[in-house]
Amino acid sequence: MASFPDVERAQQPAPQRSAWAEFFYQVRTLRSQKWGNLWGYVFVAPALILYLIFQAWPIVRGLYMAFSDYRWIIPATHGWSSFNGLDNFTEMWADETFWTSLGIALKFTVVYVPATMLLALFVAVMISKVKNAKLAGFYRVVSYLPVILPVSVALVIWRSFYHTEFGYLNYFLKSSLGIAKPPNWLGDADWALWSVLIAAVWMTFGHQALLFLIGIYNINPEQYEAASIDGAGGWAQFRYITLPMLKPIFVIVLVLSAGVLGTTVEVLVLFDTGGGPAESALTTGLYIYRTAFAVGDMRMGYAAAMSLVLGLLSMLISGVVFKMLRTERA
Amino acid sequence: MLRSLKRNLRLDALLVNLSLLLIVLICLLPFLWSVSSSLKGREELFQTLPTLFPQHPILGNYEFIFTRRDMSMIPINMLNSFKVSFLAVLIQTSLATMAGYAFARLDFKGRDLLFYTLILLIFIPRAGGLMAVYELMDALGLRNSHLGLALLFSSAMSTAVFIMKQNFLSVPRELEESAIIEGANTWQVFLHVAVPLAKGGMVVVALFEFLYVWGEYLITRTLIDFPELDTLSVAVSKITGWAALFTSSAFSTYGAEAAAHVVAMVPVILIFIVMQKWFIRGLTDGILKM
Numbered sequence: 001m002a003s004f005p006d007v008e009r010a011q012q013p014a015p016q017r018s019a020w021a022e023f024f025y026q027v028r029t030l031r032s033q034k035w036g037n038l039w040g041y042v043f044v045a046p047a048l049i050l051y052l053i054f055q056a057w058p059i060v061r062g063l064y065m066a067f068s069d070y071r072w073i074i075p076a077t078h079g080w081s082s083f084n085g086l087d088n089f090t091e092m093w094a095d096e097t098f099w100t101s102l103g104i105a106l107k108f109t110v111v112y113v114p115a116t117m118l119l120a121l122f123v124a125v126m127i128s129k130v131k132n133a134k135l136a137g138f139y140r141v142v143s144y145l146p147v148i149l150p151v152s153v154a155l156v157i158w159r160s161f162y163h164t165e166f167g168y169l170n171y172f173l174k175s176s177l178g179i180a181k182p183p184n185w186l187g188d189a190d191w192a193l194w195s196v197l198i199a200a201v202w203m204t205f206g207h208q209a210l211l212f213l214i215g216i217y218n219i220n221p222e223q224y225e226a227a228s229i230d231g232a233g234g235w236a237q238f239r240y241i242t243l244p245m246l247k248p249i250f251v252i253v254l255v256l257s258a259g260v261l262g263t264t265v266e267v268l269v270l271f272d273t274g275g276g277p278a279e280s281a282l283t284t285g286l287y288i289y290r291t292a293f294a295v296g297d298m299r300m301g302y303a304a305a306m307s308l309v310l311g312l313l314s315m316l317i318s319g320v321v322f323k324m325l326r327t328e329r330a
Numbered sequence: 331m332l333r334s335l336k337r338n339l340r341l342d343a344l345l346v347n348l349s350l351l352l353i354v355l356i357c358l359l360p361f362l363w364s365v366s367s368s369l370k371g372r373e374e375l376f377q378t379l380p381t382l383f384p385q386h387p388i389l390g391n392y393e394f395i396f397t398r399r400d401m402s403m404i405p406i407n408m409l410n411s412f413k414v415s416f417l418a419v420l421i422q423t424s425l426a427t428m429a430g431y432a433f434a435r436l437d438f439k440g441r442d443l444l445f446y447t448l449i450l451l452i453f454i455p456r457a458g459g460l461m462a463v464y465e466l467m468d469a470l471g472l473r474n475s476h477l478g479l480a481l482l483f484s485s486a487m488s489t490a491v492f493i494m495k496q497n498f499l500s501v502p503r504e505l506e507e508s509a510i511i512e513g514a515n516t517w518q519v520f521l522h523v524a525v526p527l528a529k530g531g532m533v534v535v536a537l538f539e540f541l542y543v544w545g546e547y548l549i550t551r552t553l554i555d556f557p558e559l560d561t562l563s564v565a566v567s568k569i570t571g572w573a574a575l576f577t578s579s580a581f582s583t584y585g586a587e588a589a590a591h592v593v594a595m596v597p598v599i600l601i602f603i604v605m606q607k608w609f610i611r612g613l614t615d616g617i618l619k620m
């Protein structure tokens with residue numbers, strides 16, 4: 001295995017003005033700026049045009065869609081005519097499936113985020129303790145492999161792992177651990193969501209582990225030397241040096257995790273649009289997808305409204321987390 | 331005292347390596363299992379004691395997915411995956427390089443405002459995004475189109491532009507300045523002087539885009555209606571109909587599915603192992619800096 005020379009060279013971002021502050025500063029000073037080199041616009045134009053069409057436009061259009069009764073199957077509701085005010089939101093308020101799905105998504109997030117983070121942190125700390133560079137490189141590569149797999153492939157493999165009769169997982173539970181009645185992973189309403197969780201954690205912990213590892217490699221080794229001269233043990237070093245120094249990484253990992261509330265692909269591949277046994281794994285993401293693309297009139301308006309609520313909710317959560325970690329540091 | 335310390339250290343190292351070996355096993359088992367299953371015939375797959383190393387390895391499953399054109403569309407799907415990934419990588423890398431250069435080197439009105447807008451838009455939730463994308467692609471006639479997928483996948487380029495900007499800022503600008511003095515125009519300076527120095531960033535951008543597009547599932551599944559246009563990552567989740575086939579010691583449906591999974595993973599695994607150095611660089615230059 002080749003080594004990762006760039007890990008060691010990586011540098012922490014220098015503290016600077018936040019992107020928001022910079023943005024508003026630029027807005028204020030725009031009028032006083034000179035036109036300068038007009039080639040700049042030529043260079044930026046292709047990327048910008050592509051971005052405006054395929055990224056910015058859907059944001060605007062999706063927002064409008066959330067306030068309309070847009071049904072893909074019924075052409076009369078297309079375009080801008082089907083505006084219906086807050087109807088989608090009053091319907092959502094009374095929609096039990098929506099609230100149940102939100103509960104499932106929250107449960108998924110509440111288990112997934114800490115589980116993945118703890119596992120990732122554990123793996124990162126362990127790898128950082130390996131002295132042999134080649135061996136450490138091997139561990140890094142292998143723990144990252146699940147992350148680069150196409151999600152669908154990873155999940156289909158897990159699906160065959162979970163198979164009650166021919167799956168390797170239950171064979172292992174029966175023969176090695178002596179569990180007489182292993183769970184019917186994907187077929188039992190009590191286990192379906194857990195099956196998704198295990199697969200999801202497996203697929204992503206390597207990414208966070210690598211981020212933590214980059215953070216750990218950036219800590220000045222002299223800090224540890226000084227601490228061990230002062231008599232600090234392994235746990236104390238971890239608690240008072242490693243953890244505080246990793247705070248920026250925690251912020252990144254948590255902000256990246258905000259999207260977990262919208263989990264769709266995992267359940268979609270494992271259970272298609274059905275949502276699993278007794279819809280026990282019907283997350284809001286899947287419910288939105290099903291509403292817009294799989295059932296009835298393909299109610300994209302209602303789906304957009306739900307996804308607006310979900311998006312605001314995850315933005316709120318990540319905002320709160322961000323604030324908490326920020327103020328704690330100050 | 332020193333001896334007991336030494337013993338402690340050795341014990342620590344043992345514990346560290348043991349727990350990491352467990353992680354390695356957990357990470358690798360599904361891979362090994364698919365490879366193993368893909369080499370097994372019917373009898374060996376369903377024997378009561380599954381083995382990790384097949385006793386009678388066969389290639390019949392691979393032969394099936396690649397040659398039975400009437401049953402298996404895997405070769406076509408694979409070609410589609412390469413086509414979409416290649417196009418998306420080409421478009422995104424070239425456009426992000428141009429934009430990154432402008433943001434790093436050219437001074438024009440509103441430059442930084444544009445740049446920070448691009449970065450901040452990452453954090454705006456795409457409410458109704460997929461529905462709006464579906465409508466947009468339909469209106470543009472880009473549903474069921476590989477070019478459409480490639481344009482869509484390459485348009486999410488905030489990170490790519492950021493990486494390229496950082497990259498141009500980190501190379502010395504003296505060469506460019508002397509080229510300007512010699513009378514080269516901005517485009518010539520960009521193409522002949524700046525780009526050759528920015529290859530590292532371009533490799534990083536291309537690598538991340540390839541991994542993303544190769545594995546993309548949700549949008550592809552939504553926009554593509556015909557199995558023969560599916561990319562590999564969607565196709566492997568939809569394999570049906572093989573179960574009715576006659577299986578033997580030289581071929582098994584389950585083994586053939588495993589072979590399809592292996593085919594879908596091999597390109598990304600190879601690329602990742604070969605390019606891991608660039609990969610780390612991308613992580614440290616990209617999201618960790620933002």
